[in-house]
Amino acid sequence: MKPLAFLVDLWAPAIRIVRFFGSLGLTFLGLTSVTFSIGRFIPIDPVLAIVGDKATQEVYERTRLAMGMDKSIPLQYLIYLKKLFVGDFGISVITSQPVLHDLIRFFPATFELATIATLIGVTFGVPAGVLAAAKKDQWPDQLIRISGLFGYSMPIFWLGLVGLFVFYGKLDWVSGPGRLDVSFDDIVTVRTGIILIDAAIEGEWEIFRNALGHIILPACILGYYSLAYIARMTRSFMINQLSQEYVITARIKGLSFWGAVWHHAFPNIMVPLITVIGLSYASLLEGAVLTETVFAWPGLGLYITRSLFNADMNAVLGGTIVVGAVFIGVNLLCDFLYQIADPRLRTS
Amino acid sequence: MKTVSGNTHLISVRSWLSSDSPSSRRQALCIAFVRSILAIFSNSAALTGLFVVLTLIIVALFAPLFSGHGSPIAVNLAARLAAPSSTHWFGTDELGRDIYIRTVYGARVTLTIIMLVSLVVAPIGLAVGTAAGYLGSWVDMVLMRVTDIFLAFPRLVLALAFAAALGPGIENAVIAISLTAWPPYARIARAETAAIARSDFIAAIELQGASNFRILFRHIVPLCLSSVIIRLTLDMAGIILTAAGLGFLGLGAQPPTAEWGSMVSSGRDVILDQWWVSTIPGAAIFIVSLGFNLLGDGLRDVFDPKS
Numbered sequence: 266m267k268p269l270a271f272l273v274d275l276w277a278p279a280i281r282i283v284r285f286f287g288s289l290g291l292t293f294l295g296l297t298s299v300t301f302s303i304g305r306f307i308p309i310d311p312v313l314a315i316v317g318d319k320a321t322q323e324v325y326e327r328t329r330l331a332m333g334m335d336k337s338i339p340l341q342y343l344i345y346l347k348k349l350f351v352g353d354f355g356i357s358v359i360t361s362q363p364v365l366h367d368l369i370r371f372f373p374a375t376f377e378l379a380t381i382a383t384l385i386g387v388t389f390g391v392p393a394g395v396l397a398a399a400k401k402d403q404w405p406d407q408l409i410r411i412s413g414l415f416g417y418s419m420p421i422f423w424l425g426l427v428g429l430f431v432f433y434g435k436l437d438w439v440s441g442p443g444r445l446d447v448s449f450d451d452i453v454t455v456r457t458g459i460i461l462i463d464a465a466i467e468g469e470w471e472i473f474r475n476a477l478g479h480i481i482l483p484a485c486i487l488g489y490y491s492l493a494y495i496a497r498m499t500r501s502f503m504i505n506q507l508s509q510e511y512v513i514t515a516r517i518k519g520l521s522f523w524g525a526v527w528h529h530a531f532p533n534i535m536v537p538l539i540t541v542i543g544l545s546y547a548s549l550l551e552g553a554v555l556t557e558t559v560f561a562w563p564g565l566g567l568y569i570t571r572s573l574f575n576a577d578m579n580a581v582l583g584g585t586i587v588v589g590a591v592f593i594g595v596n597l598l599c600d601f602l603y604q605i606a607d608p609r610l611r612t613s
Numbered sequence: 614m615k616t617v618s619g620n621t622h623l624i625s626v627r628s629w630l631s632s633d634s635p636s637s638r639r640q641a642l643c644i645a646f647v648r649s650i651l652a653i654f655s656n657s658a659a660l661t662g663l664f665v666v667l668t669l670i671i672v673a674l675f676a677p678l679f680s681g682h683g684s685p686i687a688v689n690l691a692a693r694l695a696a697p698s699s700t701h702w703f704g705t706d707e708l709g710r711d712i713y714i715r716t717v718y719g720a721r722v723t724l725t726i727i728m729l730v731s732l733v734v735a736p737i738g739l740a741v742g743t744a745a746g747y748l749g750s751w752v753d754m755v756l757m758r759v760t761d762i763f764l765a766f767p768r769l770v771l772a773l774a775f776a777a778a779l780g781p782g783i784e785n786a787v788i789a790i791s792l793t794a795w796p797p798y799a800r801i802a803r804a805e806t807a808a809i810a811r812s813d814f815i816a817a818i819e820l821q822g823a824s825n826f827r828i829l830f831r832h833i834v835p836l837c838l839s840s841v842i843i844r845l846t847l848d849m850a851g852i853i854l855t856a857a858g859l860g861f862l863g864l865g866a867q868p869p870t871a872e873w874g875s876m877v878s879s880g881r882d883v884i885l886d887q888w889w890v891s892t893i894p895g896a897a898i899f900i901v902s903l904g905f906n907l908l909g910d911g912l913r914d915v916f917d918p919k920s
Contacts, residue, residue, distance in 0.1 A: 288761070291758060291762065292761065292762050295759070295762030295763070295766075296762070296766065299766075299771070300774065303774055303775065303778040304778075414903065414906055414907070414910075415903070417850060417902075417906055418850055418854075418899055418902040418903035418906050419899050419902075420854050420857050420858065420861070420874070420877070420895055420898045420899065420902075421854075421858075422857075422858065422861045422874075422877060422878075422895075423877050423891070423892070423895030423896075423898065423899065426877065426880075426881060426884050426891050426892070426895070427891075427892060427895070429884060429885075430884050430885060430888050430891075430892070433885075434884070434885040547767075548767070550767075551767035551768075551769060551770050554769055554770060554773065554858075554862075555769070555858050555861065555862070558861075558862065559881070569770065569773065570773070570862055573773065573777045573862070573864075574863070578777075578778075581773075581774055581777055582774065584770075585770050585771065585773075585774045588767050588770045589766060589767055589770065589771070592766070592767040593766075
């Protein structure tokens with residue numbers, strides 16, 4: 266037995282970690298170079314956007330130099346990266362605040378919405394997918410597949426409007442757009458920025474109920490999309506597992522069908538399922554853009570679109586980078602977790 | 614006598630079309646074509662999807678006919694926000710424009726976007742994917758890294774940023790969507806190419822001295838085409854939804870052009886009282902993307918038994 270044998274065991278995970286951070290860095294470089302190009306090559310002259318079209322030639326020149334626009338493009342990109350690295354996304358034109366400051370303020374709302382939506386998606390999507398696989402080609406399967414297909418095909422902003430019309434306008438079951446009724450605004454001190462948690466900490470249960478009434482509809486609508494995706498993937502993973510011989514073996518041993526499904530097949534689909542849930546979570550963080558617009562939900566999506574229409578490029582690109590970074594991060598993290606969690610990949 | 618000869622003729626056509634050993638390239642193509650048509654017709658989901666897609670194309674092509682030669686941008690403030698009735702089948706919007714006519718004309722915008730995106734995305738994906746798969750080594754590595762980077766981007770937000778930078782409009786929406794939509798095609802084309810490149814007939818052509826360019830475009834691309842087209846059909850729904858989302862946010866077709874996404878958006882403020890302004894164009898988006906999803910699923914079931 267060689268004394269350094271354990272190093273061999275550590276070698277593969279080490280390479281994997283290096284590769285993980287390598288691809289993270291590369292993808293991030295790609296993202297920033299795209300946002301840089303957008304910011305640098307948009308038809309609007311970035312200098313003109315600051316000084317205005319009435320500025321004299323001298324002022325224009327001075328601002329141009331101050332912005333470093335006389336330097337070469339790669340150098341400008343490096344300066345841009347350096348600024349991003351310390352969290353300097355520039356100043357937002359509409360709020361006159363540093364973009365980073367705005368983003369930190371708007372992010373919790375998106376996070377709250379996407380998290381609850383994902384919880385809904387997982388709670389209903391996974392059992393639905395398992396049921397569809399177990400009853401393949403029978404009516405539960407058809408029903409789940411069709412409702413999933415509907416989820417894939419509906420424009421989310423339209424579903425949001427229809428939901429508002431039915432459940433707020435006609436039935437009055439839920440509260441309207443926004444996070445809280447106006448009368449409840451600014452009562453709870455902001456600790457986490459997540460109103461449900463903040464209200465619960467202070468024991469303001471009336472506010473908690475009000476916030477719940479506001480979040481339930483957008484969360485259910487986003488959750489439906491997440492559900493459709495999760496159920497579809499769970500179904501196909503499960504069908505794949507149920508056709509394996511170990512399931513037959515378990516049945517021959519006398520295990521019930523559902524016993525075989527939950528105790529033998531389900532653990533095997535857990536690993537790819539983690540990836541799917543992560544991906545759907547990441548896409549909800551970005552997909553919330555349209556939902557937030559419909560429900561006037563003060564999150565990142567609303568911030569980005571509102572900045573868009575005020576030609577506030579710093580804010581738009583800052584928001585894009587943050588959403589992109591979260592998306593990339595979750596994506597790669599899932600890839601990584603997948604490799605770590607799968608025993609076959611761990612040893613090979 | 615006549616009927617008999619007619620029958621024998623028919624029978625010979627049938628056997629010619631169902632032969633297992635075609636004698637010419639033309640016959641082989643005809644047989645493959647007939648078989649796939651039959652397969653699609655025996656799949657009810659695919660058939661429904663095909664029906665929806667064909668309806669979209671016909672409505673878009675003959676929009677003036679379907680709208681009774683009414684104008685989609687004719688403002689009639691006297692009849693604004695009128696409920697659906699016999700004169701205005703789907704009601705009118707906030708400027709008194711007929712929603713039925715606008716929905717019909719909206720099919721044109723949707724079809725234009727779909728066609729333009731396909732025309733941009735499929736060639737880029739094929740070129741990148743086949744080049745990476747066939748040439749291998751560093752070309753493969755560089756191209757696939759770039760693909761991975763683009764694949765990791767959040768699609769809608771990036772399209773939003775592009776559309777915002779380029780300025781609103783259909784062309785820019787198409788560019789924005791295409792820039793974020795091509796990576797999956799490159800992946801598929803690469804996977805197909807990697808399998809094809811190892812086969813004997815490619816080795817034979819290489820020995821005959823064919824150039825890389827010729828091998829790629831005359832031999833590999835045609836073989837990758839079918840899986841790319843299937844994927845494109847499946848993605849179409851997503852493309853329509855992204856385009857409608859951009860339109861909803863005001864970054865797609867500009868007013869007064871009738872575009873479904875922006876029509877939904879224009880009814881937002883009156884959704885509680887005049888539901889038809891938003892819901893009807895939205896239903897059109899839903900039906901068309903459902904059609905593409907059904908067709909895509911069906912095509913995949915028919916042509917790709919693996920998945």
